[in-house]
Amino acid sequence: MISGIDHLVILVEALEAAAAGYEELGFRVTPGGEHADGLTRNALVPFADGTYLELVSFVDPVDTRDNVWGWQPFLEKGGGLVDYCAASDGLAADARGLVAARFEVSGPDEGGRRLPDGTEIRWRIARVRQKGRVMPFLIEDLTPRSLRVPGGKATEHPNGARGIARLLVAVHEAANARASLATLTAGEKPEGEPADALRFGPHELKLVTPADDTGDTRQRLGTLGPGPLAIELGAASDRQIPPDLAQGARINLRRV
Numbered sequence: 001m002i003s004g005i006d007h008l009v010i011l012v013e014a015l016e017a018a019a020a021g022y023e024e025l026g027f028r029v030t031p032g033g034e035h036a037d038g039l040t041r042n043a044l045v046p047f048a049d050g051t052y053l054e055l056v057s058f059v060d061p062v063d064t065r066d067n068v069w070g071w072q073p074f075l076e077k078g079g080g081l082v083d084y085c086a087a088s089d090g091l092a093a094d095a096r097g098l099v100a101a102r103f104e105v106s107g108p109d110e111g112g113r114r115l116p117d118g119t120e121i122r123w124r125i126a127r128v129r130q131k132g133r134v135m136p137f138l139i140e141d142l143t144p145r146s147l148r149v150p151g152g153k154a155t156e157h158p159n160g161a162r163g164i165a166r167l168l169v170a171v172h173e174a175a176n177a178r179a180s181l182a183t184l185t186a187g188e189k190p191e192g193e194p195a196d197a198l199r200f201g202p203h204e205l206k207l208v209t210p211a212d213d214t215g216d217t218r219q220r221l222g223t224l225g226p227g228p229l230a231i232e233l234g235a236a237s238d239r240q241i242p243p244d245l246a247q248g249a250r251i252n253l254r255r256v
Helices: 015-024 072-076 091-100 174-181 216-223
Strands: 002-011 030-035 040-046 052-058 080-088 105-114 120-128 137-141 163-170 197-200 203-208 227-235 239-241 251-255
Touching (some): 015 040, 091 105, 091 120
Protein backbone atom coordinates (compact mmCIF):
# COMPACT_ATOMS: atom_id res chain seq x y z
CA MET A 1 0.00 0.00 0.00
CA ILE A 2 1.02 3.59 -0.60
CA SER A 3 1.88 5.39 2.62
CA GLY A 4 2.44 8.85 1.15
CA ILE A 5 4.88 10.95 -0.84
CA ASP A 6 8.42 9.67 -0.39
CA HIS A 7 10.35 12.42 -2.16
CA LEU A 8 10.34 14.95 -4.98
CA VAL A 9 12.97 14.98 -7.73
CA ILE A 10 14.63 18.26 -8.71
CA LEU A 11 16.94 17.82 -11.70
CA VAL A 12 19.96 20.14 -11.74
CA GLU A 13 22.95 20.59 -14.01
CA ALA A 14 25.62 21.16 -11.35
CA LEU A 15 24.98 19.39 -8.05
CA GLU A 16 27.44 21.27 -5.85
CA ALA A 17 26.22 24.66 -7.05
CA ALA A 18 22.59 23.59 -6.57
CA ALA A 19 23.28 22.37 -3.04
CA ALA A 20 25.01 25.64 -2.17
CA GLY A 21 22.07 27.58 -3.60
CA TYR A 22 19.58 25.65 -1.47
CA GLU A 23 21.72 26.29 1.60
CA GLU A 24 21.52 30.00 0.83
CA LEU A 25 17.72 29.68 0.70
CA GLY A 26 17.72 28.40 4.27
CA PHE A 27 17.59 24.65 3.64
CA ARG A 28 19.98 22.20 5.26
CA VAL A 29 21.40 20.01 2.47
CA THR A 30 22.80 16.53 3.15
CA PRO A 31 25.26 14.92 0.69
CA GLY A 32 23.74 11.83 -0.90
CA GLY A 33 26.08 9.86 -3.14
CA GLU A 34 26.25 8.15 -6.50
CA HIS A 35 23.54 5.72 -7.57
CA ALA A 36 24.46 2.11 -8.24
CA ASP A 37 23.86 2.41 -11.98
CA GLY A 38 26.55 5.09 -12.22
CA LEU A 39 24.19 7.47 -14.05
CA THR A 40 23.26 9.98 -11.37
CA ARG A 41 24.28 11.35 -8.01
CA ASN A 42 22.31 13.37 -5.50
CA ALA A 43 22.01 15.52 -2.42
CA LEU A 44 19.01 15.55 -0.09
CA VAL A 45 16.92 18.16 1.69
CA PRO A 46 15.20 15.97 4.33
CA PHE A 47 12.22 17.08 6.39
CA ALA A 48 10.86 16.23 9.82
CA ASP A 49 7.85 14.46 8.27
CA GLY A 50 10.18 11.88 6.65
CA THR A 51 9.94 13.24 3.10
CA TYR A 52 12.71 14.98 1.21
CA LEU A 53 13.68 16.96 -1.86
CA GLU A 54 16.21 15.11 -4.01
CA LEU A 55 18.64 17.28 -5.96
CA VAL A 56 19.83 15.06 -8.81
CA SER A 57 22.46 15.55 -11.47
CA PHE A 58 23.86 13.26 -14.14
CA VAL A 59 27.40 11.99 -13.77
CA ASP A 60 27.64 12.27 -17.56
CA PRO A 61 24.80 14.36 -19.06
CA VAL A 62 25.17 12.67 -22.47
CA ASP A 63 25.13 9.07 -21.18
CA THR A 64 22.58 7.36 -23.41
CA ARG A 65 21.79 4.68 -20.83
CA ASP A 66 19.14 6.97 -19.28
CA ASN A 67 16.32 4.92 -20.77
CA VAL A 68 14.47 4.20 -17.53
CA TRP A 69 13.92 7.62 -16.02
CA GLY A 70 13.85 9.72 -19.19
CA TRP A 71 15.09 12.77 -17.31
CA GLN A 72 17.90 13.76 -19.69
CA PRO A 73 15.75 15.77 -22.15
CA PHE A 74 14.52 17.90 -19.24
CA LEU A 75 18.02 19.35 -18.78
CA GLU A 76 17.71 21.08 -22.17
CA LYS A 77 14.46 22.62 -20.91
CA GLY A 78 15.87 23.91 -17.65
CA GLY A 79 15.46 20.93 -15.32
CA GLY A 80 13.64 21.74 -12.08
CA LEU A 81 10.88 19.69 -10.50
CA VAL A 82 10.64 16.77 -12.93
CA ASP A 83 9.32 13.74 -11.04
CA TYR A 84 7.97 12.47 -7.74
CA CYS A 85 8.01 9.26 -5.76
CA ALA A 86 5.48 7.53 -3.50
CA ALA A 87 6.47 5.19 -0.67
CA SER A 88 5.14 1.63 -0.78
CA ASP A 89 5.19 -0.95 2.00
CA GLY A 90 4.24 -3.72 -0.45
CA LEU A 91 5.70 -2.87 -3.84
CA ALA A 92 5.11 -6.21 -5.53
CA ALA A 93 1.40 -6.10 -4.65
CA ASP A 94 1.10 -2.46 -5.66
CA ALA A 95 2.73 -3.22 -9.02
CA ARG A 96 0.36 -6.15 -9.56
CA GLY A 97 -2.58 -3.88 -8.76
CA LEU A 98 -1.45 -1.36 -11.35
CA VAL A 99 -1.06 -4.09 -13.97
CA ALA A 100 -4.55 -5.38 -13.10
CA ALA A 101 -5.81 -1.83 -13.66
CA ARG A 102 -4.24 -2.01 -17.15
CA PHE A 103 -1.23 0.19 -16.56
CA GLU A 104 2.10 -0.77 -18.11
CA VAL A 105 4.60 -1.09 -15.27
CA SER A 106 8.40 -1.32 -15.29
CA GLY A 107 9.70 -3.30 -12.32
CA PRO A 108 9.90 -3.88 -9.47
CA ASP A 109 13.65 -3.51 -10.02
CA GLU A 110 16.41 -3.18 -7.46
CA GLY A 111 18.37 0.05 -7.08
CA GLY A 112 20.81 1.49 -4.65
CA ARG A 113 23.29 4.17 -3.70
CA ARG A 114 26.64 4.37 -1.92
CA LEU A 115 26.72 6.96 0.86
CA PRO A 116 29.78 9.23 1.25
CA ASP A 117 30.95 7.02 4.16
CA GLY A 118 30.82 3.93 1.92
CA THR A 119 27.58 2.46 3.29
CA GLU A 120 25.52 0.69 0.63
CA ILE A 121 21.76 1.23 0.68
CA ARG A 122 19.27 -0.72 -1.41
CA TRP A 123 15.66 -0.39 -2.52
CA ARG A 124 13.14 -1.61 -5.08
CA ILE A 125 11.40 0.70 -7.52
CA ALA A 126 8.58 0.43 -10.04
CA ARG A 127 7.21 3.01 -12.37
CA VAL A 128 4.22 3.36 -14.65
CA ARG A 129 5.01 3.78 -18.33
CA GLN A 130 3.16 6.95 -19.20
CA LYS A 131 3.26 10.17 -21.13
CA GLY A 132 4.46 12.73 -18.65
CA ARG A 133 4.77 12.28 -14.89
CA VAL A 134 1.20 12.32 -13.57
CA MET A 135 1.71 8.98 -11.81
CA PRO A 136 4.60 8.80 -9.35
CA PHE A 137 7.20 6.09 -9.37
CA LEU A 138 7.12 3.81 -6.33
CA ILE A 139 9.85 2.85 -3.90
CA GLU A 140 10.23 0.24 -1.16
CA ASP A 141 13.34 0.09 1.03
CA LEU A 142 15.39 -3.09 1.34
CA THR A 143 17.83 -1.57 3.83
CA PRO A 144 16.58 0.54 6.75
CA ARG A 145 14.93 3.72 5.51
CA SER A 146 16.88 5.72 8.08
CA LEU A 147 20.02 5.01 6.03
CA ARG A 148 18.44 6.50 2.90
CA VAL A 149 16.60 9.41 4.54
CA PRO A 150 18.54 11.22 7.28
CA GLY A 151 16.75 12.56 10.34
CA GLY A 152 17.69 14.59 13.39
CA LYS A 153 19.64 17.81 12.80
CA ALA A 154 19.51 17.24 9.04
CA THR A 155 15.77 18.04 9.13
CA GLU A 156 16.15 21.32 11.03
CA HIS A 157 16.09 24.06 8.41
CA PRO A 158 16.90 27.71 9.16
CA ASN A 159 13.96 28.78 6.96
CA GLY A 160 11.54 26.77 9.13
CA ALA A 161 10.51 24.19 6.50
CA ARG A 162 8.99 21.11 8.18
CA GLY A 163 7.68 18.89 5.41
CA ILE A 164 5.63 18.51 2.26
CA ALA A 165 2.10 19.83 2.78
CA ARG A 166 0.86 19.73 -0.80
CA LEU A 167 2.13 18.87 -4.27
CA LEU A 168 0.53 20.55 -7.26
CA VAL A 169 0.43 18.37 -10.38
CA ALA A 170 -0.15 19.87 -13.83
CA VAL A 171 -2.58 17.88 -16.00
CA HIS A 172 -4.44 18.49 -19.21
CA GLU A 173 -7.72 17.23 -17.74
CA ALA A 174 -8.40 16.52 -14.08
CA ALA A 175 -10.97 13.70 -14.16
CA ASN A 176 -8.80 11.13 -15.97
CA ALA A 177 -5.73 12.04 -13.94
CA ARG A 178 -7.68 11.67 -10.70
CA ALA A 179 -9.01 8.27 -11.78
CA SER A 180 -5.46 7.09 -12.52
CA LEU A 181 -4.05 8.34 -9.21
CA ALA A 182 -6.98 6.87 -7.30
CA THR A 183 -5.69 3.39 -8.22
CA LEU A 184 -2.82 4.09 -5.80
CA THR A 185 -4.93 5.56 -3.02
CA ALA A 186 -8.33 5.26 -1.45
CA GLY A 187 -9.22 8.29 -3.53
CA GLU A 188 -9.93 10.21 -0.34
CA LYS A 189 -10.78 13.87 -0.92
CA PRO A 190 -9.37 16.27 1.66
CA GLU A 191 -12.12 17.84 3.74
CA GLY A 192 -13.34 21.10 2.25
CA GLU A 193 -11.33 20.61 -0.96
CA PRO A 194 -12.76 20.20 -4.49
CA ALA A 195 -12.77 16.96 -6.44
CA ASP A 196 -9.38 17.73 -7.99
CA ALA A 197 -7.62 17.01 -4.68
CA LEU A 198 -6.51 13.63 -3.34
CA ARG A 199 -4.67 12.30 -0.31
CA PHE A 200 -1.46 10.31 -0.45
CA GLY A 201 -1.33 9.33 3.19
CA PRO A 202 -0.70 12.58 5.09
CA HIS A 203 0.09 14.49 1.89
CA GLU A 204 -2.24 16.25 -0.49
CA LEU A 205 -2.12 16.19 -4.28
CA LYS A 206 -3.80 19.05 -6.11
CA LEU A 207 -4.50 18.60 -9.82
CA VAL A 208 -4.12 21.82 -11.79
CA THR A 209 -5.29 22.34 -15.38
CA PRO A 210 -4.50 25.20 -17.79
CA ALA A 211 -7.85 26.77 -16.91
CA ASP A 212 -6.85 27.09 -13.25
CA ASP A 213 -4.01 29.62 -13.43
CA THR A 214 -2.35 32.39 -15.40
CA GLY A 215 0.37 30.50 -17.22
CA ASP A 216 2.61 28.32 -15.02
CA THR A 217 0.58 25.21 -15.80
CA ARG A 218 0.59 25.88 -19.53
CA GLN A 219 4.34 26.37 -19.43
CA ARG A 220 4.87 23.10 -17.55
CA LEU A 221 2.62 21.18 -19.92
CA GLY A 222 4.24 22.77 -22.95
CA THR A 223 7.86 22.16 -21.93
CA LEU A 224 7.96 19.14 -19.61
CA GLY A 225 4.50 17.62 -20.13
CA PRO A 226 2.07 16.59 -17.36
CA GLY A 227 3.61 16.14 -13.94
CA PRO A 228 4.62 17.85 -10.70
CA LEU A 229 4.25 21.63 -10.93
CA ALA A 230 4.88 23.20 -7.52
CA ILE A 231 5.69 22.30 -3.93
CA GLU A 232 4.03 23.66 -0.81
CA LEU A 233 6.09 23.07 2.32
CA GLY A 234 4.68 23.37 5.81
CA ALA A 235 6.65 26.00 7.72
CA ALA A 236 6.51 28.53 10.52
CA SER A 237 5.77 31.41 8.13
CA ASP A 238 4.73 32.09 4.55
CA ARG A 239 7.39 32.59 1.90
CA GLN A 240 7.51 32.26 -1.88
CA ILE A 241 10.87 31.21 -3.30
CA PRO A 242 11.64 32.51 -6.81
CA PRO A 243 12.13 29.53 -9.17
CA ASP A 244 15.37 30.92 -10.55
CA LEU A 245 16.88 30.62 -7.07
CA ALA A 246 15.60 27.05 -6.61
CA GLN A 247 17.03 25.49 -9.79
CA GLY A 248 13.72 26.02 -11.62
CA ALA A 249 11.54 24.42 -8.92
CA ARG A 250 8.46 26.30 -7.71
CA ILE A 251 8.53 26.14 -3.90
CA ASN A 252 6.24 27.96 -1.47
CA LEU A 253 6.54 27.84 2.29
CA ARG A 254 3.11 27.88 3.93
CA ARG A 255 2.38 28.54 7.57
CA VAL A 256 0.82 25.51 9.28
